[in-house]
Amino acid sequence: MLPEAVAQNPQVVALAEQIPGAIVDATVAVDGLVLGVSPKHIEGVCRYLKEKESFARLSAVTGVDWWPREPRFEIIYFLHSLARNARLRLSVRVAEGESLGSICSVWRGANWYEREVFDLFGIEFRNHPNLERILMPSDWEGYPLRKDYPIHGHKYSYQEE
Amino acid sequence: MIEGKTHVESLDARHELQVADVSGLAVELPQGSSVRRMTLNMGPQHPSTHGVLRVVLELDGETILSARPEIGYLHTGIEKQFEVKKYQQGIPLTDRVDYLSNLNNNLCYSLAVERLLQLEIPPRAQWMRVMLCELTRVASHLIWLGTHALDIGAMTVYFYCFREREEILKIFEMFSGQRMMTSYIRIGGLALEPPRGWHAAVSKVIERLARGIDEYHELLSSNPIWVNRTKGVGSLPVDLMLELGVTGPMIRAAGVNMDSRKDCPHTSYEKFDFDVPIRTENDVYARFEVRMEEMRQSVRIVRQALAGMPSGPWQADAPHVLLPDRERMKTEMESLIYHFKIVTEGFRVPEGSVYQVVESPRGELAYYVVSNGTPRPHRVFMRTPSFGNLQSLGAMLEGVLIADSIAVMGSMDFVLGDVDR
Numbered sequence: 243m244l245p246e247a248v249a250q251n252p253q254v255v256a257l258a259e260q261i262p263g264a265i266v267d268a269t270v271a272v273d274g275l276v277l278g279v280s281p282k283h284i285e286g287v288c289r290y291l292k293e294k295e296s297f298a299r300l301s302a303v304t305g306v307d308w309w310p311r312e313p314r315f316e317i318i319y320f321l322h323s324l325a326r327n328a329r330l331r332l333s334v335r336v337a338e339g340e341s342l343g344s345i346c347s348v349w350r351g352a353n354w355y356e357r358e359v360f361d362l363f364g365i366e367f368r369n370h371p372n373l374e375r376i377l378m379p380s381d382w383e384g385y386p387l388r389k390d391y392p393i394h395g396h397k398y399s400y401q402e403e
Numbered sequence: 404m405i406e407g408k409t410h411v412e413s414l415d416a417r418h419e420l421q422v423a424d425v426s427g428l429a430v431e432l433p434q435g436s437s438v439r440r441m442t443l444n445m446g447p448q449h450p451s452t453h454g455v456l457r458v459v460l461e462l463d464g465e466t467i468l469s470a471r472p473e474i475g476y477l478h479t480g481i482e483k484q485f486e487v488k489k490y491q492q493g494i495p496l497t498d499r500v501d502y503l504s505n506l507n508n509n510l511c512y513s514l515a516v517e518r519l520l521q522l523e524i525p526p527r528a529q530w531m532r533v534m535l536c537e538l539t540r541v542a543s544h545l546i547w548l549g550t551h552a553l554d555i556g557a558m559t560v561y562f563y564c565f566r567e568r569e570e571i572l573k574i575f576e577m578f579s580g581q582r583m584m585t586s587y588i589r590i591g592g593l594a595l596e597p598p599r600g601w602h603a604a605v606s607k608v609i610e611r612l613a614r615g616i617d618e619y620h621e622l623l624s625s626n627p628i629w630v631n632r633t634k635g636v637g638s639l640p641v642d643l644m645l646e647l648g649v650t651g652p653m654i655r656a657a658g659v660n661m662d663s664r665k666d667c668p669h670t671s672y673e674k675f676d677f678d679v680p681i682r683t684e685n686d687v688y689a690r691f692e693v694r695m696e697e698m699r700q701s702v703r704i705v706r707q708a709l710a711g712m713p714s715g716p717w718q719a720d721a722p723h724v725l726l727p728d729r730e731r732m733k734t735e736m737e738s739l740i741y742h743f744k745i746v747t748e749g750f751r752v753p754e755g756s757v758y759q760v761v762e763s764p765r766g767e768l769a770y771y772v773v774s775n776g777t778p779r780p781h782r783v784f785m786r787t788p789s790f791g792n793l794q795s796l797g798a799m800l801e802g803v804l805i806a807d808s809i810a811v812m813g814s815m816d817f818v819l820g821d822v823d824r
């Protein structure tokens with residue numbers, strides 16, 4: 243199931259044993275390991291990595307729109323371990339309209355990053371303490387970083403508020 | 404004036420009247436409390452927010468009960484714009500993200516694309532990059548020092564800092580033709596050949612800075628008002644800071660040794676001898692000390708770069724990525740073809756993604772570049788240090804006085820362009 247390059251990695255093996263079915267795929271990018279995680283296990287995997295594998299920091303969370311490929315969205319979590327000086331990427335594939343569990347209970351700092359992903363891609367995070375738009379005005383329609391959103395042509399009048 | 408009453412009494416009477424007038428609007432008072440709670444908007448045009456940050460403060464008298472930063476006023480959709488531009492056209496966009504540390508942003512984006520292209524950068528270009536990035540760090544910290552001191556009431560430092568910064572900006576102008584939006588670090592090397600006389604000019608500025616930094620440190624650390632207003636203000640438990648995504652000088656002032664220049668060396672930083680300043684007090688004063696020491700270390704790095712600058716080419720050997728020399732373009736067929744291809748079509752970057760981290764003056768700066776094999780990036784995400792740092796503002800302002808909030812915000816050194824992108 244896992245590719246050869248990472249099947250021998252002790253951390254990946256331990257994680258796959260601890261949370262069966264969580265790791266769906268793994269690749270090695272130019273800057274390190276990328277683990278594909280199933281959407282329903284993301285919170286558990288993050289908690290495990292933080293508590294057992296010393297990934298104390300969440301560097302960022304972001305999304306990529308792969309339209310028209312399916313499932314359309316990829317949510318990426320950038321983890322950082324200070325103790326081991328290591329970085330790890332988690333990637334979760336989500337279809338349009340599907341929601342994802344929030345990891346704010348694991349790292350409080352995920353709050354703004356998840357709000358940003360919600361704001362710009364329109365992906366909902368369950369159990370998020372305050373899921374509101376963060377960069378765009380609160381009454382904005384559409385999600386700007388989606389590939390089917392035009393680069394220009396939208397007008398917004400501050401006079402009508 | 405009401406007959407038979409003194410002036411003071413009548414003022415009192417008027418005051419009472421005013422209080423009675425607004426009492427109907429007041430929020431519920433806690434039992435036994437004599438003070439009313441108030442919600443106050445600080446910003447988005449408040450000078451101490453250094454840009455367009457709005458903080459919604461809930462106050463009990465002068466004490467802040469809760470603070471909620473509202474961002475997005477400077478959101479310009481830079482990440483979206485990247486997707487319709489060719490890779491090389493993205494460089495000017497990176498300047499405009501964090502407009503006080505533009506070269507660090509140039510560097511981070513260039514490094515990310517170079518890693519996808521697997522380009523090898525010649526040593527001279529790498530050392531030039533290090534030198535210019537460290538000068539940017541000093542310039543950025545000088546702005547922070549000047550405005551931070553001005554906010555707390557020490558005005559003199561502001562003028563000194565801006566005077567020195569101007570000298571650094573003249574160096575940037577000498578190299579790139581631009582004071583601020585330099586776009587000097589390009590994919591594959593530098594934009595132009597380093598100008599004649601750069602060595603003497605940089606040496607002169609560096610000597611002046613080395614003296615100046617000590618002077619400004621002394622000016623503030625011996626100022627009792629400055630010390631009283633900054634010591635013991637704005638601390639937060641280290642675990643919480645790490646969890647909230649705080650990086651850079653702020654986390655180093657809390658005792659965490661975290662610096663991407665040491666942890667994941669890029670651009671031959673491993674060849675330079677420098678220290679990462681750490682303080683453990685975790686207050687506004689400690690952040691001041693860390694940044695002052697960082698400036699000294701930057702001066703040290705620039706001196707080493709000046710002394711050991713390697714000779715050789717300042718661009719990678721990659722004709723399919725870098726525009727050819729004008730002279731060659733006009734005389735050689737091959738160069739002309741490359742020039743035409745790069746300008747009209749761009750260069751293709753192999754499929755893949757990379758998360759490149761560098762240390763900006765504000766903390767951990769990272770560019771996540773996703774390539775789909777075309778000359779335009781599929782997605783560029785910027786992990787900006789100010790965004791993570793600002794997230795801790797709410798927690799940091801809880802329970803402090805309004806006057807201290809100015810000191811705390813100044814010590815965070817955020818740039819709103821960097822937060823909103």
